[in-house]
Amino acid sequence: MYTALNLSTSDDFNMSEFDSQRPQELSHHSVKISIIIVLGVVVTLGNIAVLLAITSSVSGWSRNSRYFLLSLTAADSAFGLLVMPLNLWVSLLKDYTEGPDALCHVVAFCNATVYSTCMYTLATISLERYIAVFYPLQYSSLLTRKRTLFLIAFAWCFPPILLSPISLPDGIIQVHFSSASLVCNPSYSTNVGYSLSLTCVIFFPCSVIMTFANLKVWCAAKRQRLKLRKYDSARRSRLNVPSRVLVPVMGAYYICWTPCMAAMIYNAVTGSSVPEWIEFVVVWLPTSNGFLNCIFYFWINRSFRKKFYLVLQKLALALCPELASTFVCCTTSKMQFASGILDNNNSVHGRSSSVSSTCTLLSVA
Incomplete structure (x- = not known):
């Protein structure tokens, strides 16, 4: 009788321990x-x-x-x-x-x-x-x-x-x-x-x-x-x-x-x-x-980043032509500005200003 009671108590303890660990698991x-x-x-x-x-x-x-x-x-x-x-x-x-x-x-x-x-x-x-x-x-x-x-x-x-x-x-x-x-x-x-x-x-x-x-x-x-x-x-x-x-x-x-x-x-x-x-x-x-x-x-x-920008431009043109023009101009402005710095071109400022003005006009339109 004592052994059975002891086993039952041990089983109950194991089950309660398992139930307490279950939510954590x-x-x-x-x-x-x-x-x-x-x-x-x-x-x-x-x-x-x-x-x-x-x-x-x-x-x-x-x-x-x-x-x-x-x-x-x-x-x-x-x-x-x-x-x-x-x-x-x-x-x-x-x-x-x-x-x-x-x-x-x-x-x-x-x-x-x-x-x-x-x-x-x-x-x-x-x-x-x-x-x-x-x-x-x-x-x-x-x-x-x-x-x-x-x-x-x-x-x-x-x-x-x-x-x-x-x-x-x-x-x-x-x-x-x-x-x-x-x-x-x-x-x-x-x-x-x-x-x-x-x-x-x-x-x-x-x-x-x-x-x-x-x-x-x-x-x-x-x-x-x-x-x-x-x-x-x-x-x-x-x-x-x-x-x-x-x-x-x-x-x-x-x-x-x-x-x-x-x-x-x-x-x-x-x-x-x-x-x-x-x-x-x-x-x-x-x-x-x-x-x-x-x-x-x-x-x-x-080169990969430049190509990825071009891919995004094509996707923008295909999915949303209304917003694509602004995205294309702004992306082109960044690419031209970066390439101008690398090439040490003195006309970068004029080109970037021109492109930025075009982006502004398209955004207002």
Whole structure:
């Protein structure tokens, strides 16, 4: 009788503790879903804006560069259009007490494939820029259109082949749904060799290629900048373009991807998981790299911004002809004023004043 009473009291205590923790878990769940939705919207809108401009010709960008950047934009767009909706769908429909199923295996396969494709694409872009800087005369022969498309096809086709065991429900890779990160993840602790081989085949080779290529390009640009300073004192006030582009690109890559890889290796080696919110951050942090790529690879580029303004002008003309004239004039005024400063043209003030007067007249009309 005493034992039964004791067990009953213990059960009641556990149930009351579970009931007290349930509202907190629900609040955490809603906060995580809100963060994922906001991140997905930002990544999607940013890459849609990039696609609008890059699908048309951008001055100063070669054909091969456009192909690689289109591949990167497509891979980053997959974060917001494929990875996030699938994981949100599973997190809303799946009961946490249920075991792994075929749907969770498919979602985990899509997650790993998109992440790997993004890393391979970043590595191919770094390789293309390295060849363009150090072998400019042999660029056309080294990176032909066929080889460029082959590298892009490799970045998109090799990850699904390498990660195909994750998609098999009865395969060697076990998959579970994590309530901490709201993601279907492979159980790396039960497949240590496979998880370590993934990092050795995907993360470390891509990191080595990106670090080597960008570091060499940065050093070459720095040497060239120092030489220009000796012959032209006006160059001293010029912005440090390599530090403004290459350093943020590499910094964002390592900040977004290294914690995720470290957590995966830690889980595989020790068999234990990291704390809840740390796991959520490190799992979804690589997704933010899809938005940072839009800033570092595109918005810093003057030719891209100019092309994007032209695309907005066309959209404004098509959607709202009444307001488009004012937008077109004001945008043209900014572009002409900026180009005049760069060209050191003395007639900029007169042209900008004329355009501003025309904008004022159109606005009044």
